Amino acid sequence: xxxxxxxxxxxxxxxxxxxxxxxxxxxxxxxxxxxxxxxxxxxxxxxxxxxxxxxxxxxxxxxxxxxxxxxxxxxxxxxxxxxxxxxxxxxxxxxxxxxxxxxxxxxxxxxxxxxxxxxxxxxxxxxxxxxxxxxxxxxxxxxxxxxxxxxxxxxxxxxxxxxxxxxxxxxxxxxxxxxxxxxxxxxxxxxxxxxxxxxxxxxxxxxxxxxxxxxxxxxxxxxxxxxxxxxxxxxxxxxxxxxxxxxxxxxxxxxxxxxxxxxxxxxxxxxxxxxxxxxxxxxxxxxxxxxxxxxxxxxxxxxxxxxxxxxxxxxxxxxxxxxxxxxxxxxxxxxxxxxxxxxxxxxxxxxxxxxxxxxxxxxxxxxxxxxxxxxxxxxxxxxxxxxxxxxxxxxxxxxxxxxxxxxxxxxxxxxxxxxxxxxxxxxxxxxxxxxxxxx
Numbered sequence: 001x002x003x004x005x006x007x008x009x010x011x012x013x014x015x016x017x018x019x020x021x022x023x024x025x026x027x028x029x030x031x032x033x034x035x036x037x038x039x040x041x042x043x044x045x046x047x048x049x050x051x052x053x054x055x056x057x058x059x060x061x062x063x064x065x066x067x068x069x070x071x072x073x074x075x076x077x078x079x080x081x082x083x084x085x086x087x088x089x090x091x092x093x094x095x096x097x098x099x100x101x102x103x104x105x106x107x108x109x110x111x112x113x114x115x116x117x118x119x120x121x122x123x124x125x126x127x128x129x130x131x132x133x134x135x136x137x138x139x140x141x142x143x144x145x146x147x148x149x150x151x152x153x154x155x156x157x158x159x160x161x162x163x164x165x166x167x168x169x170x171x172x173x174x175x176x177x178x179x180x181x182x183x184x185x186x187x188x189x190x191x192x193x194x195x196x197x198x199x200x201x202x203x204x205x206x207x208x209x210x211x212x213x214x215x216x217x218x219x220x221x222x223x224x225x226x227x228x229x230x231x232x233x234x235x236x237x238x239x240x241x242x243x244x245x246x247x248x249x250x251x252x253x254x255x256x257x258x259x260x261x262x263x264x265x266x267x268x269x270x271x272x273x274x275x276x277x278x279x280x281x282x283x284x285x286x287x288x289x290x291x292x293x294x295x296x297x298x299x300x301x302x303x304x305x306x307x308x309x310x311x312x313x314x315x316x317x318x319x320x321x322x323x324x325x326x327x328x329x330x331x332x333x334x335x336x337x338x339x340x341x342x343x344x345x346x347x348x349x350x351x352x353x354x355x356x357x358x359x360x361x362x363x364x365x366x367x368x369x370x371x372x373x374x375x376x377x378x379x380x381x382x383x384x385x386x387x388x389x390x391x392x393x394x395x396x397x398x399x400x401x402x403x404x405x406x407x408x409x410x411x412x413x414x415x416x417x418x419x420x421x422x423x424x425x426x427x428x429x430x431x432x433x434x435x436x437x438x439x
Contacts, residue, residue, distance in 0.1 A: 005031045005114055006040035008065070010058055011048025013197050013233070013403075015081055019046040020138035022080070022110040027139055029111045031090060037068050042076045042114045047083035049167060050333035058083040066097035076100070076117035080107065082167045085126065092124055100124070102166065105131035129154065129169030137176050137269060140186075143386065145419030146193035146402055147186050151179060151217070152207070155199040157236070158339040159263075160274040161306065161334060170200070173207045174268045180220050187226035192419060193384060194221070195231045195401065202239035212239060215247040222253040229384070231401055237285055238276055249293045255398040256293045258382040261301040265320040266313040269306055272345070279415065281321055286324055297399035299328035301387065304356030306334045307345035314357050321364050327372065328405055329365040331358045373429035380439060383408050383424045385416050393438075395424060406432035412436070 007027050009019035011177075022044070027033050035041040043065050047058035068074045077100040079091055085103040092101045099117040101127035115122050133151055140147055149347025152173035155164045160336065183194060198204060214232075215255070221230055230250075235258055248254050262269050267278035290296050302317060321329065333354035336343045383395035386402065393416060396407045410424045428435040 002030065002032045003041040003114075003118060004034040004039055005042040006034035006037055007044040007046055008037075008061055008063065008080075009046040011050065011054060011082065012200070013049055013148045013195065014150060014153065015046060016141060017138065017148050017197070018045075018104065018107055018132070019132055020141055021136050021143070022046070022107055023139040024137045025108070025111055026114065028137075030112065031111070033139065037065060038073055040074050042078060043068070043074050044078045044110070044114070044245075045236055047081035049081070049083035049086045050163065051332070051337065053082060053335070054271075054417060062091070062095055062098065063380075066095060069097045074113070078102070078110075078113055078117055080104070080110070086163070086167050088126055089124055090388050092122065094225055103127065103307075105129050105130070108133050109315060130172060132169075132172070134172065134174045135182060136222070136403070140191075142402070143418065144190050145384065145386075146195070147191045147338060148165065148197050149179065149183055149186075150174075150192045150197050151201060151204045151214075152198040157200060158274055160272065160345075161303070161337065163337040165338055167198065168337055171207055173198075173204060175208055176205075176213060176220065179217060180224070184224050185228065187224050190226075190419070192226060192421075193229040193231070193402075194227060195233055197233045200236045200239070201232055202235045202241075202244065212241060212244075215241070215243045218244075218247050218251065218254060222251045224270055227253060229259050229398065230254045231259075233401075234402070235260045237262060237282060240285065245289055245292050255297075256288070256295050257297045257299070257398055257401065257431060259299040259401075263301065263303045264313075264317060265308065265314050269309055269313055272308060272342075273306060274341070276414040279316060282320075283324065295398075297327040298324075299330075299401070299405070301330040301332070302324050302361060303332060303334055304357040305349040305351075307342055307349065308347040309334075309349060309357075318361060318364055321368070323360060324374070325368050326365065327369075328401075329362075329368075330404075331361045331365070333358050336437055340342060369432060370429075373432070373434060374432060378426065378427045380423055380425045381408070382421055383410070383420055385420050385422060388416070388418065395422070397424075406434070408434040410438055 048054040078100045084101045100123035105127035106125045154169045154171045156171045264281045381397035385395045387394040424436040425439045426434050426436045
């Protein structure tokens with residue numbers, strides 16, 4: 001009888017792609033892929049360990065799966081991903097139900113690790129992070145009409161609050177031909193929308209080619225038959241060049257949707273974060289992008305409660321959000337991460353103050369979103385269909401990305417295939433979601 005392996009993948013899309021690479025290796029070997037925990041012989045928990053909340057979620061998930069093992073419903077547990085890389089032997093020592101813990105550099109060995117776990121051999125293996133596989137066949141965990149496309153991994157930016165360089169290692173990247181080949185392969189399988197991801201997407205090309213190559217890569221990707229939409233995540237503001245802006249503005253397949261995690265706008269806080277920029281510099285960049293890219297939709301993320309953040313610096317951030325009117329915005333409170341410089345900074349902010357500031361900022365953003373949604377009523381947008389339930393379809397226009405953004409909930413007089421593009425007229429909105437009808 002063939003053994004079955006299941007996976008729970010937590011955290012960011014980059015970790016999700018790592019999981020897809022591992023699943024395909026297992027699928028090509030002696031394992032069948034299970035659709036549930038109960039149906040599994042081995043459960044892999046592909047963890048995140050970026051901030052405190054992510055670590056708690058990962059540990060809670062491991063403990064929940066451990067209960068299945070105690071009940072005899074599964075035989076083995078393997079922990080991979082960022083939490084495994086960061087805490088290594090602590091996991092296997094403190095949670096005895098875990099059979100194996102491996103670092104990201106051991107992802108290629110996942111088949112052997114699972115086979116050993118089934119026969120009771122415990123594994124704790126943490127090779128150099130540079131051996132993390134960046135390419136290969138993937139078992140997509142996304143719907144068949146869209147997929148992530150990972151350009152690189154690791155990070156050399158060394159923001160003072162961030163543990164990613166400690167966990168994922170130094171910046172590494174793929175050559176352009178391998179990325180284009182993967183995109184062609186997935187497009188031939190029906191993928192219509194690609195989301196380009198990395199720790200710093202705009203840095204792509206610097207390692208291999210000695211210069212930024214994202215614009216050139218985009219020009220090659222748009223030529224692939226079958227690709228309809230391309231999105232950009234994790235664009236570092238310092239590296240958004242005029243060339244990149246011009247390519248986005250001129251290529252119809254590239255969605256005028258860009259994710260730029262700004263973190264803050266106050267110059268002193270940004271310097272303390274080991275980031276550059278200021279209110280005026282970031283405003284100038286955003287203004288230039290909006291002037292050159294028609295219909296630009298900007299997503300960003302801000303951190304509140306960074307050590308030393310004064311009331312007036314937070315108020316400056318509030319003014320920035322009101323003035324810039326971001327189309328999408330996320331906010332999270334500063335999480336002190338051990339072994340990062342900011343962990344030892346003076347003037348740590350009280351948790352209640354952090355949470356209050358986050359609530360205030362999100363309230364400001366909701367008002368921006370509400371006005372933006374009201375302005376969309378009566379307009380027609382092309383939408384890709386993601387789901388159908390209870391007589392209604394859920395889709396996304398170019399300004400909505402899957403999994404993190406809202407969408408358009410609409411009705412249609414005729415049946416629509418998932419992954420199909422249709423025109424939808426917006427008739428109303430409900431919170432962050434738009435309401436519409438197919439025309």
